Amino acid sequence: MRRVFIFLILLVLAQQLKASDLEGIYFNLSGITVTPGLDKGFRYRASLGYLAEEPRIGVGAAFEWIPRKNPNYRTYKTEWYTPVISEKTSSNWNLFRIPIEFYYFPYVSTQLRETSFRSAMYFYVSISPWSVIQDSSGDYDWEDLSINGVSSNEFGVGYTIGAFFDIRLAYSNLYTSGLQNAHFNFPEYSEKKWFIALDFYFGGWPFPSSIKTGWFPAIKEEIENARYVRENARPKIYSYYPKKPVSGSEFEIKGDNFRAEENRTSVFFNNYSAEIISITSSEILVRIPGNVPAGDVKIQVKTAKGYSDEENVFIIPSKPPLLAISDIKFLDENGDSVLSADEGAKIGFAITNRDGAGKAFGLKAQSYIKNLKNPDLDYPSTVAIGDLDGETKTVEIPLKAGLDLHTGELVFNIKISEANDFAPDSFEIKIKTQKLDLPDLQIAKIEVDDKFYPDKPGKLSIGNGNSIIEQGEAVEVVVMVVNKGAGPSRETKINVSADNSDLNFLSASDFKVGSLKSGEWTEVKFTFSIKKSYSGSENLPLKLFVEDARWRFNKNLPLSLKLKKSYPKIEMVAIKGEIQKKSQVEIPTFGDELLRVPQSSVKENKNAVAVVIGVKDYKNKYVPSVDYAINDAQLVKEYLVSALGFQQNNIIYLENPTKANMEEVFGNRDNYKGKLYDYVKKDKSDVFVYYTGHGAPDLDTRQGYFVPSDSDPNYVKLNGYSLSVFYDNLSKLRAKNVNVVIDACFSGMSNKGMIITKASPLMIAPILPGSGKIKVFASSNQDEVSSWYPEKRHSLFTYFFLKGLQGEADKNKDKTMTYGELYDYVFEHVPYYARRLYGRKQTPSFNGNEKEIISRY
Numbered sequence: 001m002r003r004v005f006i007f008l009i010l011l012v013l014a015q016q017l018k019a020s021d022l023e024g025i026y027f028n029l030s031g032i033t034v035t036p037g038l039d040k041g042f043r044y045r046a047s048l049g050y051l052a053e054e055p056r057i058g059v060g061a062a063f064e065w066i067p068r069k070n071p072n073y074r075t076y077k078t079e080w081y082t083p084v085i086s087e088k089t090s091s092n093w094n095l096f097r098i099p100i101e102f103y104y105f106p107y108v109s110t111q112l113r114e115t116s117f118r119s120a121m122y123f124y125v126s127i128s129p130w131s132v133i134q135d136s137s138g139d140y141d142w143e144d145l146s147i148n149g150v151s152s153n154e155f156g157v158g159y160t161i162g163a164f165f166d167i168r169l170a171y172s173n174l175y176t177s178g179l180q181n182a183h184f185n186f187p188e189y190s191e192k193k194w195f196i197a198l199d200f201y202f203g204g205w206p207f208p209s210s211i212k213t214g215w216f217p218a219i220k221e222e223i224e225n226a227r228y229v230r231e232n233a234r235p236k237i238y239s240y241y242p243k244k245p246v247s248g249s250e251f252e253i254k255g256d257n258f259r260a261e262e263n264r265t266s267v268f269f270n271n272y273s274a275e276i277i278s279i280t281s282s283e284i285l286v287r288i289p290g291n292v293p294a295g296d297v298k299i300q301v302k303t304a305k306g307y308s309d310e311e312n313v314f315i316i317p318s319k320p321p322l323l324a325i326s327d328i329k330f331l332d333e334n335g336d337s338v339l340s341a342d343e344g345a346k347i348g349f350a351i352t353n354r355d356g357a358g359k360a361f362g363l364k365a366q367s368y369i370k371n372l373k374n375p376d377l378d379y380p381s382t383v384a385i386g387d388l389d390g391e392t393k394t395v396e397i398p399l400k401a402g403l404d405l406h407t408g409e410l411v412f413n414i415k416i417s418e419a420n421d422f423a424p425d426s427f428e429i430k431i432k433t434q435k436l437d438l439p440d441l442q443i444a445k446i447e448v449d450d451k452f453y454p455d456k457p458g459k460l461s462i463g464n465g466n467s468i469i470e471q472g473e474a475v476e477v478v479v480m481v482v483n484k485g486a487g488p489s490r491e492t493k494i495n496v497s498a499d500n501s502d503l504n505f506l507s508a509s510d511f512k513v514g515s516l517k518s519g520e521w522t523e524v525k526f527t528f529s530i531k532k533s534y535s536g537s538e539n540l541p542l543k544l545f546v547e548d549a550r551w552r553f554n555k556n557l558p559l560s561l562k563l564k565k566s567y568p569k570i571e572m573v574a575i576k577g578e579i580q581k582k583s584q585v586e587i588p589t590f591g592d593e594l595l596r597v598p599q600s601s602v603k604e605n606k607n608a609v610a611v612v613i614g615v616k617d618y619k620n621k622y623v624p625s626v627d628y629a630i631n632d633a634q635l636v637k638e639y640l641v642s643a644l645g646f647q648q649n650n651i652i653y654l655e656n657p658t659k660a661n662m663e664e665v666f667g668n669r670d671n672y673k674g675k676l677y678d679y680v681k682k683d684k685s686d687v688f689v690y691y692t693g694h695g696a697p698d699l700d701t702r703q704g705y706f707v708p709s710d711s712d713p714n715y716v717k718l719n720g721y722s723l724s725v726f727y728d729n730l731s732k733l734r735a736k737n738v739n740v741v742i743d744a745c746f747s748g749m750s751n752k753g754m755i756i757t758k759a760s761p762l763m764i765a766p767i768l769p770g771s772g773k774i775k776v777f778a779s780s781n782q783d784e785v786s787s788w789y790p791e792k793r794h795s796l797f798t799y800f801f802l803k804g805l806q807g808e809a810d811k812n813k814d815k816t817m818t819y820g821e822l823y824d825y826v827f828e829h830v831p832y833y834a835r836r837l838y839g840r841k842q843t844p845s846f847n848g849n850e851k852e853i854i855s856r857y
Contacts, residue, residue, distance in 0.1 A: 002163060004212065007240075009269070011284055026524075028493075031198055033198070033199045033200075033792075034197065034198040034200075035195050035196070035197045035198075036195065038735055040838070041843070042067070043065065043066045043385075043539050044062055044064075044065055047670075048114060048540070054406070055226075057573070062097075062098065062099050062101055062110065062126070062486060063096075063097075063098050064095075064096070064097050064098075064099070065094060065096055065633045066094065066095040066097070067093070067094045067095075067524065070342065070759040077283045082323075084482050085526075089287055093122065094133070095132075095133055095150070095152060095174065096132045096133075097129065097130065097131040097132075097150075098128065098129070098130045098131075098151075099126040099127055099129075099151045099153075099154070100126070100128075100129065101126045101127075102124060102125045102131055103122050103123070103124045104122060104123045104124075105779075106121060106122075106123070109206045114234060117342075120159050121157070121159050122157070122159075122160065122411065122708060123153075123156075123157050123158075124155065124157075124158060125153075125154070125155040125326050125439075126153060126154040126155065126812060127153050128150075128151065128152040128153060131150035131151065131152040133176060137210065139826070143473065150174075150175070150176045151173070151174070151175045151176070151303055152173070152174045153172075153173045154170050154172050154173070155170065155171055156168050156169050156170025156171060157170075158170075159196075160296075163805070164484060164573070165168070165198060165199055165200045166197075166198070166199040166200050167196070167197070167199075167635055168196070168197040168198075169194070169196055169201070170194070170195060170197060171192075171193070171194050171195075172191065172193060172194075172195060173190075173192050174190070174191040175189075175191075175315060176190075182413065183508065184265045184823055188372060188773075191351075192400055195654065200790055203298035203738045205254040208556055211488075211550075212824030213274065215313025217587040220525045230667055233256075233257045233301045233305055234257060234259055234303070234305050234306040234307065234308060234405040235255060235256070235257045235259075235301040235302070235306070235307070235308040236255045236256045236257055236308055236309070237255040237299070237300075237301060237308050237309065237311050237522070238254050238255045238256070238560075239253075239254045239255075239312065240252060240253045240254070240299070240313060240501055242317050243313070243314070244313075244314045244315075245288055245313065245315060245316065246317075246318045246359070246361070247288055247289075247290055247292055247294065247306075247314050247315050247316075247317065247318050247361075247419075247420055248287065248288060248289075248290045248318060248361030248362060248418070248419030248420040249288055249318075249359075249361050249419075250277065250285060250286070250287055250288075250361075251274070251285070251286050251287070251288050251313075252283065252284070252285050253267065253283070253284045253286065253299070253301065253711065253844040254282060254283075255283075255284075255285050256281070256282055256302065256306065257280060257281070257303065257305065258279060258280065258282060258283075258284055258301060259281075259303045259304060260279055260280055260281055262711055264304055264564065265279060265284070265301065265302070265303050266302040267284060267299065267301055267302075267347070268299065268300050268302065269288060269289055269297050269298075269302070269313075269315075269318070270292060270293070270297045270298055270360070272289040272291060272292050273289065274286040274287060274288060274289055274537060275287045275289075275362070280365065284301065286764070287361065287362050288315065288419075289419075289422050290361075290418075290420035291421075292315055292417045292530070293315070294316060294317040295314065295315060295317050296313075296314055296315075297313055297314070297315050297613040298310045298311070298761040299311050299312075299313055299739065300315040302313070313623075318328075318359065318361075318420055318493050318834045319357065319358030319359075320357065320420070320422045320480055321353045321354075321357045321358045321359060321360045321388065321422050322354040322357035323351060323352065323360055323416070323418070323422065323423065323424040324351070324352050324354070324424060324822060325349055325350070325351055325389070325416070325424050325425075326349070326350045326395075327348070327349060327350040328347075328349045328427065328429060329347075329348050329349070330347055330348075330349070330429060330431055331346055331348060332344070332345035333345065333636075336434045336451070337432070338433065338434050339377075339399065339401050339405070339406065339410070339431050339432065339433045339434070340405075340433070340434040340435075340437070341376070341401050341402065341433075341435055341436035342401060342402070342403050342405075342436055342490075342550065343400075343435065344398070344399065344400050344401075344798055345398075345399045345400075345401070345416070345431075346396045346397060346399060346401065347367075347396070347397040347400050347429060347431075348393075348394065348395065348396045348397075348411060349395055349414075349427075350393070350394050351363065351385065351388065351392070351416065351424070351686070352388075352391070352392040352394055353388040353389060353391060353392075353394060353759065354390070355390035355391075356390065356424075357390070359387060359388070360387060360388040360389070360418050360420075361382075361387050361418065361419040361420060361824065362386070362387070362416055362417075362418065362419035363385035363386060363387070363388055363416060363417070363423075364382050364383065364384055364385060364387060364416070364417045365383040365395055365397060365414055365593055366381060366382050366414070366415045366416075366417060366709060367379065367381060367382075367383075367397055367412055367413065367414045367415075368381065368412070368413055369411065369412060369413075370409055370411040370412070370413045370428065371409070371410065372408075372410060373413040373676050375405060375406070375410065376401065376402030376403065376404040376405045377399060377400070377401050377408075377410070378399070378400040378401075378407060379397060379398065379399045379400070379716075380397065380398065383395060383397055384409065385416075390597075392680065392702070392814065397414070397529045401433070403550060403552065404436075405433055405434075405435060406433065406435050407431055407434050407435045408432075408433050408435060409432055409433065410430070410431045410433055411428055411429075411430050411431075412428060412429045412430075412431065413426060413427075413428050413847050414426060414427055414428070414429065422507075423824050424610030434748075436486075436487060436746060437485065437486040437518070438485045438486065438487050438553075439483050439487050439488060439489040439490075439491070439516070439518075439548065439553055440483065440484050440485030441481055441482070441483050441484075441485075441516065441546050441555070441557070442481070442482060442484050442557065443479055443480070443481055443544070443557050443558070444480045444482040444521065444566075445479070445480040446477065446478070446479055446559075446561070446733040447477070447478040447479075447480075447569040448460075448467060448469065448472075448476070448477055448478075448561075448718070449461050449475070449476040449477075450464065450465060450466070450467065450468070450469065450473050450474075450475045450476075451462030451463065451465040451722060452464075452465065455656075456617070456656075457811075458617070459476070460474055460476065460507060461473075461474050461475055461476040461527055462474040462529075463475065463796060466564050466566075467562060467566055467567045468531070468565065468567070468747070469473040469540070469561060469562070469563055469564065469565065469567070470530070470534045470564060471530050471531065471533075471534050471563070472531070473529070473530060473531050474527055474528070474529040475526045475527065475529075475530070476525065476526075477525070477526055477527070477528070477529060477561065478523060478524070478525045479524045479525075479559070480489060480521055480522075480523055480524075481513075481516075481521060481522050481523075481524060481557070481853070482495065482516075482520070482521040482612040483516040483517065483518055483519065483520055483521070483804055484518075484519075485518060486518050487518065487540065488515050488516060488517045488518065489513075489515055489516045489546075489548050490515050490548055490549040490550060491513060491514065491548070491549035492512075492513040492522075492547065492548055492549075493510065493511065493512055493513060493546075493547040493783070494510075494513055494522075494524050494544065494545070494546055494547070495509060495510050495511075495544070495547065496509040496510075496526050496544050496545075496559070497509065497542070497543050498528065498542050498543075498546070499531060499541035499543070500534070500536050500539075500540075500541045500738055502530065502531040502533060502535075502536065502730055503528055503529070503531075503534070503540065503541070503542070504528060504529050504530055504531075505526060505527070505528050505531055506527045506528060506613070507525070507526050507527040507528075509525065509526050511524050514565075522524060526638070528542075529562075532607070534563075536765055537563075538562050538563045538564065538565075539560065539562055539563075540561045540562065540563060541563075542561055543556060543559060544556065544557045544558075545557075546641055549834065562679055564598045580816075587774060588843035592801070593806075594635055594792075594794070594799065594802050594803065594806070596857045597641045598642065598806050598855075602647075604645045604647060605644065605645035605646060605647075605686060605726065606647055606650075607650075607681050607684040607685045607686070608645065608646045608647070608650060608688065609646075609650050609651075609652075609676065609679040609680055609686075609687050609688075609689075609735075610637075610640050610646050610651045610652070610684040610687070610688040610689070610690070611651075611652045611665055611666075611676055611688075611689045611690070612633050612636055612637045612640070612651060612652070612653050612654070612690045613633065613654045613657060613662075613689075613691045613692070613693065613707055614629040614632060614654070614655055614656070614692050614693065615629055615656055615657065615691075615692070615693025615694065615706075615707070615708065616629040616630050616655075616656060617656050617692070617708050617709060618694075618707075618708060618709050618710075618711075620711070620712050623694065623711075623712075623713060625705070626692065626693050626694060626789055627788065628789075628794050628795055629693055629795075630691045630795055631793055632653065632692045632743065632798040633653070633690070633692055633794055634792050635794070635798075636741075636798065636802070637688045639653055639802055639805055643805050643806075643857065644688070644744065644854075644855055644856055646688070650679065652665055652679070656709040657707045657708055657709060658708050658709055658710040658720055659710060659711060659719055659720070662706065662708055662721045663709070663721070664719070666725075666726060666729050666730070667725075667729045668725065669722070669725050672729040672732045674703055674729070676733070677729075677732075677733060680733050680734055680735050681734075682734035683734060683735075683736055684736060685734075685735045685736060686735065686736055686739070687730070687733060687735040687738040688736070688738075688739045689730070689738070689740045689741070690737070690741045690761070691706060691741070691742050691743065691744060692743040692744060692795060692798060693706065694713065694744060695707060695714045695723075695742075695744035695745055695746035696713040696746060696779075697746055697747065697748055698714070698716055698717040698720075701717070702745035702846050703717075703722065703723070703724060704722075704723040704782075705717070705720030705721060705722055705723060705746070706720060706722075706723065706744070708720065713748065723746070726853045727774065727828055728772055731773075731774060735773070736773075737773045737774075737775070737852075738773055738774040738775070739774075739775050739777075740776045740777065741776075741801065742773065742777070742779065743779040743786055743795050743801075744777050744779065744786055744797050745779070745784055745786040745798050746782060747782060747783050747784065747785070749785045755781070756796070773847025774848070775819060775847065775849065775852070776845075776846070776847045776848065777801065777823070777826075777828075777844070777845075777846055777848070778844060778845045778846075778847075779795070779796075779797035779798075779842070779844055780797070780844065781843045781845065782840075784840070784841055784842050784843060785838075785840065785842065786842065787833075787837065787838055787842050788833050788838070789833065796833055796834060796837075796842065797826065797830055797842075797844055800825065800826050800829045800830055800833075801822070803825075804817075804821075804822045804825040804826060804856060805817065805822070805854075807857060808825060809821045809822045809824070811824070811828075815831060815856060815857055816853055816855075816856050817850065817854050817855045817856070817857070818849025818850060818851055818853055818854065819846065819849065819850050819851075819852050819853075819854050820851060822854060823844075823850060826844050827844055829842075830842055830843075830844050831843055831844075
């Protein structure tokens with residue numbers, strides 16, 4: 001028999017060991033490993049390694065020899081030019097392998113306490129990065145037939161018993177790719193099977209100081225004895241406080257060997273069990289039972305290891321307290337005194353102990369629902385109040401209603417307990433409940449923009465502006481999501497995604513919306529591009545997912561965007577389903593009613609000239625945007641054409657103009673002849689000027705200025721456009737008449753706060769046009785804010801100005817609109833809605849002849 005020496009190095013990834021634990025080198029000299037199920041059923045092995053006791057996790061290496069007998073096809077030839085001869089031979093071969101082994105010992109037990117005899121269960125994985133096969137038959141030496149392309153792996157579970165043997169159940173996977181050369185052919189070989197191994201070995205500790213045996217090292221006898229003593233030690237009482245406690249009061253015990261788990265430790269006063277308030281291995285805080293008699297009392301601590309020695313304590317008799325309940329109330333989150341599903345609330349009351357009465361100990365409020373079983377309501381059955389000595393405490397019992405709470409009534413019974421049984425009478429409180437009002441988020445509107453804006457870096461849409469979604473474009477989409485349900489959504493998030501890699505988002509696609517009350521809406525804006533190579537469905541694979549803090553209200557909303565479909569600037573989406581009958585929800589119109597532009601009875605006013613200005617975005621990051629300025633300006637332009645008969649080519653339209661742009665149109669202080677002057681025909685042209693954006697005062701002169709997009713309101717005198725110059729230059733036009741509509745405030749305030757840093761709102765000096773032919777509509781007085789109408793997505797003033805032009809301002813219904821009628825209509829609605837929406841004043845004004853006609857329709 002060949003001599004085989006096989007070694008195993010088991011390196012343990014150890015955690016910090018206790019000082020009393022042992023570790024060290026040990027070895028096993030293996031005999032035969034019996035392996036039923038494998039050819040020839042045995043292998044040889046021995047081991048040498050380093051092992052620690054606590055972690056039970058290890059990694060190591062081995063060197064093994066496993067004999068095999070297996071028939072193989074062999075081809076060989078003796079000379080280069082002789083024919084190849086094939087014949088079947090019986091081949092004896094052996095597997096040599098050096099595996100890397102990983103071990104985990106989840107279970108170790110001591111068989112006999114007086115010895116170090118141990119058993120252990122372990123799992124292992126054996127992976128062989130190096131294996132070689134020796135062929136012991138044939139015409140050539142085995143060194144020539146060694147095959148390095150061998151994979152040999154195992155995994156399994158084992159059980160080691162003391163110092164003598166292991167038994168293992170393992171799975172073996174052996175594979176070789178074979179070897180061919182001019183002289184022979186060793187074929188591909190594969191073997192996968194389960195087997196049982198029984199390892200016989202003898203092990204020993206090489207140093208005389210102590211002995212360790214087996215796969216897993218033993219522990220010194222004194223360590224086991226120390227653990228045994230520690231686990232079986234009785235509790236001990238060293239001291240307690242106070243020395244003379246009152247019945248029902250808190251009592252502290254210090255000692256040793258207490259079980260930290262409350263359910264494994266008890267404290268007795270004359271055999272009366274005490275309530276444990278807190279516990280560690282060396283301290284216990286208890287409440288003395290109220291039924292313990294005054295005088296000398298014996299105390300003991302009991303654990304699973306037995307009773308402590310008795311200690312004597314003197315209990316002082318307690319004077320009874322005099323308790324009363326008052327100020328019972330119910331408070332809910334929305335303040336309607338009804339507990340609604342998914343709402344938090346609390347029951348509150350005051351408890352008083354009369355001054356001069358005895359101290360109350362260990363007060364608790366215990367509550368339960370008297371009239372219903374298992375309502376969807378979370379509340380504590382017990383609330384600790386503590387001790388009460390001549391004082392009043394406020395007690396609150398928190399309630400949290402679930403989503404499935406029903407409409408009805410709850411009757412809470414609340415009982416107060418006291419350690420010495422001097423509690424006040426219990427009381428009841430009735431609470432009305434309301435089932436959940438469900439949210440229902442739906443898409444109310446979709447806007448699509450495929451224009452190219454080279455002067456607006458933040459505008460990511462790039463296309464031909466024909467309102468048709470096409471390949472090769474980047475499209476901006478605005479989706480209006482409205483809550484048409486009776487209940488609010490909670491912590492709402494909206495995600496837009498695409499199921500096709502040819503659609504890429506250029507902007508954010510995740511939106512934190514917050515909570516939407518019934519009838520409230522939010523705007524989701526995103527931009528995506530479509531590759532030229534897109535060949536998917538015409539129905540673009542876009543999804544809109546609405547997530548609520550309550551998962552049952554999560555939903556997918558249909559986002560129906562089609563390729564090559566023409567989209568108007570605003571597309572209405574019909575909301576399917578019925579509004580919940582409980583609360584009729586008014587769906588916001590987003591100002592769609594203004595899209596019904598009235599048609600002028602005057603076919604055209606070919607000499608009329610207009611300037612329409614909307615300033616939304618400012619280059620100075622500290623100047624807030626005017627959110628609806630472009631909406632207002634675009635719609636005013638449409639009304640000029642349809643309702644007032646202006647020609648498109650006679651309208652100068654400016655979005656986010658600079659100061660230079662405004663001077664180009666209106667002129668400056670030194671030259672009044674700007675582009676507008678050149679457009680006007682003498683005594684024939686009606687001029688209409690509309691401005692929406694910020695206005696600001698000069699802090700020194702209190703003169704008003706328009707704030708162009710490149711202006712800094714803190715230096716508006718230098719980079720703003722003066723109202724004084726504006727009116728002076730208009731008065732020098734050779735126009736038949738001039739109409740000015742200014743939707744801006746000049747106090748320095750805006751809907752988003754001050755636009756002038758470190759300044760308070762100012763009242764500007766009034767500036768009136770110097771010419772009687774100029775009529776001026778202004779949205780607010782000098783010290784007021786021009787408000788927005790978010791639900792309509794317009795400014796408050798422009799919304800009612802245009803709504804009046806639709807015919808709403810025509811009081812006598814004669815199809816003729818005067819300036820006076822339009823002003824009366826605006827003056828009736830704007831101040832009212834400013835108070836209603838914001839609680840502030842906004843007073844529009846008009847300067848001109850109220851009897852003149854502005855439009856016929």
